[in-house]
Amino acid sequence: MSYSPSTDADRARMLRTIGVNSTDDLFVDIPAAHRDPTLDLPEALPEVDVLRLVRGLADQNQIPEGVASFLGAGFYRHFVPALVDQQLLRSEWYTGYTPYQAEMTQGTLQSMYEFQSLVCRLTGMEVANASLYDGATALAEAVLMCRAITRRSGVVMAGTVHPAYREVAATYTQAVDVDIRTVDGWSRSDGGVAPDVEAVAAAIDDTTSCVVLQRPDFFGWVVDPTPVVEAAERHGAKIVYVVTDPISLGLLTPPGDLGADVVAGELRALVGPPAYGGPGAGMLATRKAFIRRLPGRIAGRTTDLDGQQGFVLTLQTREQHIRRERATSNITTNQALVALGAAISISALGPGGVRSLATRSLSAAHRCAAALKDVGATVFDAAPYFHEFILHAPRGGEATVDALAAHGVFGGYPLGRVAPALDDTLLVCATDLTTRADVEALTSAWQAIHRG
Amino acid sequence: MPGRRSIVASEPLIFELASSGRPGVRPPLAQFDDVDPASVLPEGQVRESLDLPEVSEIDVMRHFVRLSQRNHSIDTAIYPLGSCTMKYNPKINEVAARLPGLLEPHPYQPETSVQGLLALIHDLEAVLGEIAGFATVTTQPAAGSQGEMVGLLCIQAWLRSRGERRATVLVPDSAHGTNPATATMTGMRVEPLGTAPDGNIDLDELDAKLNDDVAALMLTLPTTLGLFEQRILEVTRRVHAAGGQVYGDGANMNAMLGRVRPGDLGIDVMHLNLHKTFTTPHGGGGPGAGALGVQAHLAPFLPGPQIVRRDSGYALEPAGPDSVGRVHAHLGNVGNLIRGYTYIRSLGREGMREVANDAVLNANYLRARLAPHFDIPYNRICMHEVVLAGTRQRRLGVRTTDIAKRLIDYGVHPPTVYFPLIVDEALMIEPTETESIESLDQFAEALISVADEAKTAPDLLHAAPSAAPVRRLDEVTANRSPDVNWTAAD
Structure with a gap:
């Protein structure tokens, strides 16, 4: 039951070699009063039975096979090629660890290098690390990075x-x-909700280490960041962009072309369904000049003694196992397998595929908004958006979500959770996986709950 | 076996396999009429070019299969990296984590529609608390080092709640590098603590360094020397008497499963690495999962949301006013929580002790077999790992790096090297419980054979590896002029 292959005869032989009488003799350093506690744990289960147990739990959860879901809000569903998960199930990938011995882990190291290169191309940046825990921690590390670069303490964070x-x-x-x-x-305002990028720009001053914008932002908007970029440059502040949906980079002008110093994002959508929020993979990309401030693993290309191309973990003096209390971060284990999946996914989709998923998502969202308007709903769409829009929910966002759920529709994310002024709104997301039937389910549920 | 150059020849970069116009995997059929992005997005916000490689599906598949074959993995052979617990990853875990009902749910769907998933995580937290002896567990941290950060922040918050401010963290010189790095990230000052000749914490030095600025002692148990701290109760008693807290680094929990609960020994807060002790795969570097257990007095400070059980079912309880805050966009690496849960339910009560017993037995067996051939600075009964010193070999002009690289020629993954820092030329070996005696013998014989070669043919070691896909790599140039992003000009 412990997956240990040892027989009692093996154990006896090992004990003889060690020169002790029993396994208990190996645990004598543990204080006797606390040795061998009685644990209140369930009994061991064979494979079939444990799977039956877990499947029972899985079956209690509703999933998009049975529900029309318009949930996004930072966790997106896109098409992922079948070969991605086939690759991630290869033992040679998923049962290895951090490539400490480069000669024996060239596959992982080369894939990290390719991942970094692909992230740079997507974001328009010069260097990227090999992943962080998720998009949120990538932002946290970006903020800490900018503090170290500028030696300033102020951060201007957009509420979007x-x-x-x-x-x-x-x-x-x-x-x-x-x-x-x-x-x-x-x-x-009475007329809706609108971006106010000027307010963010106005908050930047000479104490600002960095300003943080999201693209598309949490409300789904794609805004022209020029006022913020100009203000940041005027005050010597760094510009951090957050990207929660990597597919958006297939269509939108990359942060690297918009003055970005650091890009922090989440890559989960390239690899699979939301998985209740994790594991995802955080990406962190920056300019060459700041490479020594990047936290986390970085793979580099070099040559071996024969001059043959090879890959190593590089710039390790930034990291905790060398630098200890002076490291750029405490991160060790990252999200390598998910990052690998992202690299494979981008490679399999190619530029046409990534762009197509982005365009399909944009189209689906705009058609969905139009269909809602057709049944009398109000969409606050004065500002341009990518694949998420704000729907006016006159009965209240939370109540509307509950009512729609009763009709088998996850209608969106109630924005009142972000600010009370948005209590009567929902954030609705559609992607390349949204079907006409999903939209019909949403519009008829909407009509049903607003009838009479 | 040594001396054979790998059949897996060098593999081009994915960019070099691309050909303009080559189709990739087909995206889904359009469900809606296309909307022209330029007609709805502001000017200048649509990207003009997307410079990604165009590679056919079969070439992508082959490329990554061939790359994978240039790796060592647990499913290939023994992987005795000390402190990493590279044990077998049961395949049923992968099946469980991919059940659509567990893989598909969205973080913001109604709580009533994810009761099974919430129940699973809630039960996992309870079971981990029972195994390690903690009142409350959060599974939000994505890895051990994030658990460390949450733990130290909780200690700070608890001190503040008592009107105290303390800024020093005592960190033994044998500790993982994450411990001091975490202390810095939480704004604290690190004070190193020496190791006594018997491998335990030096109690006199502990006393000398304990004062009213010490917030915590960070202690790895068993220590990174693979030893159980013999005076653990005295250590935790003295830290508490001085008003400090004891943080446990639980990376080495595998040695203690079912044998002792660290929470019973005076440890206030400890992280558990699900990717070490609880068999979630290491993934070539991650994702892991770093559950954090705390005693009751620290529970109010944990991150939110936490899963609670009410009469109406499971619910996500937002963080309370004292919480140190969220450390993940949602609830952490949920996929790995499912794998860890599946493993724990497979082991059951009976399996726990068997894990610790065989992990410790295997490590001691290797210690006994290798003792005639290597120096072992702290040579007493060890726990789940044994730390050798390559000092005898260094006198022959052979370094631990050379030994490690030569092991590669034997198809064996080297142990962790040059760690812990307090052991010269360290080789830190953790076989885990899932290796058979034959596998242990094979590993021991490879290491003994390399030790012999150090005497008779040291040049073999200096030139190693010779049977890997590449020979030793130029790390100096890689550091001096980093090439970390491929461009066509290369």
Whole structure:
């Protein structure tokens, strides 16, 4: 039951070699009073039975096979080629570890190098690391990086950045000298909700280490960041972009062309369904000049003694196992397998595929908004959006979500969770996986709950 | 066996396999009429070019299969990296984590529609608390080092709640590098603590360094020397008496399963690496999962949301006012929580002790077999790993690096090397419980054979590896002028 292959005869032989009488003799250093506690744990289960147990739990969860889902809000469903998971099930990938011995792990190292290169091309940046825990921690590390680069403590955070990402950045910076100032970056009027990028720009001053914008932002908008970029440049502040849906990079101008110093993002959508939020993979890309401030693993290309191409973990003096308390971060284990999946997915889709998923997502969202308008709903769409839009929910966002769920539709994310002024709105997402039937289910559920 | 150059020849970069116009995998059929992006997005916001490689599906598949074959993995052969617990990853875990009902749910779908998943995580947290002896467990941290950060932040918050401010963390010189790095990330000052000749913490030095600025001692148990801290109760008692807390680095929990609960020994907070002790795969570097257990007094400070059980079912309880805050966009690496849960339910009560017994037995067996051939600075009964010193070989002009590289020629993954830092030329070996005696013998014989070669043919070691896909790599140039992003000009 423990997957140990040892027989009692093996154990007896080993004990003889060691020169002790019993296994108990190996645990004598543990204080006797606390040795061998009685654990209140269930009994061991063979494979079939444990699977039956877990399947029973899985069957209690509703999934998009049976529900029309319009949930996004930082966790997106896109088409993922079948070969991605086939690759991730290869033992040679998933049962190895960090490539400490380069000669024996060239596959992992080369794939990391390719991953970094692909991330650079997607984001328009010069260097990237080999992944962080998720998009939210990537943002936290980006903020810490900018503090180290600029030696300034101020952070201007747009309120249009994912709320959970903002919370994680606050957690990571609470004990060090960082002062995060959150500026809404949006405004509410009777006519709807609109971006206010000027307000973010106005908050930047000479104490600002970095300004953080999300693209598309949490409300789905694609805004022209020029006012923020100009203000940041004027005050010597760094510009951090957050990208929660990597597919958006197939269509939108990359952050590297918009003055980005650091790009922090989440890559899960390239690899598989949301998996209740994880494991994903955080990406962190920056300019060449800041490479020595990047946290986490980085693979580099070099040559061996014969001059043959090979790959190594590089710039390791940034890392905790060498630099200890002076490391750029404490991160060790990252999200390598998910990052590998992202590299495979991008390679299999190619530029046409990535762009097509992005365009299909944009089209689906805009057609979905139009269909909702056709049944009398109000969409707050004065600002341009990618694949998520704000739907007016006059009965209240939370109540509307509950009512739609009763009709087998996950209608969206209630934005009242971000700000009370948005209590009567829903954030609705559609992607390349959204079907006409899904939209019909949404519009008829909408009509049903607003009838009479 | 040594001396054969791998049949897996060098593999081009994915970019070099591309050909303009070559189709990739087909995207889904359009469900809706296309909307022209330029008609709905602001000017200048649509990208003009997307410079990604165009590679056929079969070439992508072959490329990554061939790359995978240039790797060592647990499913290939023994992988005795000390401190990493490279044990067999049961395949049923992978099946479980891919059940659509567990893989598909969205973080923001109604709680009533994910009761099974919430129940699983809730039960896992309870079971981990029972195994390690903690009142409350959060599974939000994505890996051990993130658990460390949460743990130290909780200690700070607890101190603040008592009107205290303490800024020093005592870290033994044998500790993992993450411990001091975490202390810095949480704004604390690191004070190193020496190791006594018997491998335990030096109690006199501990006393000398304990004062009213010490927030915590970070202690790895068993220590990175593979030894159980023999005076653990005295250590935790003294830290508590000085008003500090004891943080346990649980990377080495495998040695203790069912044998002792660290929470019973005075440890206040400890992380558990599900990717080490609880068989979630290491993934070539991740993802892991780093559950954090705390005693009751620290529970109010844990990150939110936490899963709670109410009469109406399971629910996500937002963080309370004292919480240190969220450390993940949702609930952590849920896929690995499913794998860890599947493993724990497979082991059951009976399996726990068997893991620790065989892990410790295997390590001691290797210690006994290797002792005649290598120096072992702290040579007493060890726990799940044994630390050798390549000092005898260094006198022959052979370094631990050379030994490690020569092992590669034997098809064996080298142990962790040059760690812990307090052992000269360290080789840190953790066989785990899932290796058979034949596998252990094979590994021991390879290492003994390399030790012999160090005497008779040291040049073989200096030139190693010769049977790997590449020979030793130029790390100096890689560091000096980093090439980390391929461009066509290369």
